[in-house]
Amino acid sequence: MTSSHWLIIFTLAVAALSIRVIGLFAGSKVRASKHAWVLEELPGLIVVSLIATSLSGQSAQMWMAAAVALGVAITTNHVIATMCLGVGAFGGLSLIMG
């Protein structure tokens, strides 16, 4: 490890924490304002965006496995069950589709 390696770790750690601190103060401000509804809507929108970015441009088998996972999620509303059956569906489809 050189001094440059340590410097980049330190700089990135400070930057990452600073971004989180900005969020902390922004959240307090927004919560006390008439736009508090934003904090209720943001989690779902960020999660949906995370899902979309991980599916975009992926294979048909991943989309089909995602459909299976969505079906399990709607039926069970259970994270572990959705993960297990979703990954199982992905593995099964990989075997069938090659």
Add this chain to the structure above:
Amino acid sequence: MSATVHAGSSQIVAVEQFANASTVLGAAFAGAALNLRYIGIVASLSDVLAGLSLRAKLVAIHITGDENWALTMSERAKSKDIGASFLIGSGLVMICVWTVSTASGALVGTVLPDLERFGLGFAFTAAFIAMARGLWRGRPSILPWTVAFGLAITMVYLGLPKAYTIVASALCGLLASHLVRQIRSASQ
């Protein structure tokens, strides 16, 4: 790095940038820019973190990652008893697993088979699908979620970086949500 930065995509990009260009500031800036969604993520924790000391809040936001944040919000949507303890507990598990597994990967990663083949990468997507189910708020969510999902798919398809896509599509979803609220209040 995993323990002090605790942001996967940022770490990967910063290391890649540093390996290619060898400039510390450029690499750190590229890595940090990928983390901008954490402004929204941490802001949404405002209610969860209310009542904690500043020191506890700083620890909590440092150990917050995408997964334990989404799990906390999803479970909190089911029960308001889920709060800071759940976030901090799951965050401690996350940062320990992340640090140990990245260190192990650095040591023995090259001899492991391609784990993507077994669907391990899809586990991330499946988990978020389950968490989205917990955050679903019924009909008012339809338009904002459709806008965010459609825009994110399109932007990644067009080659835009995923990290910026997440921020942009969530913001557009918020605009759609504002529109839905305006229409609902006008019709009442």
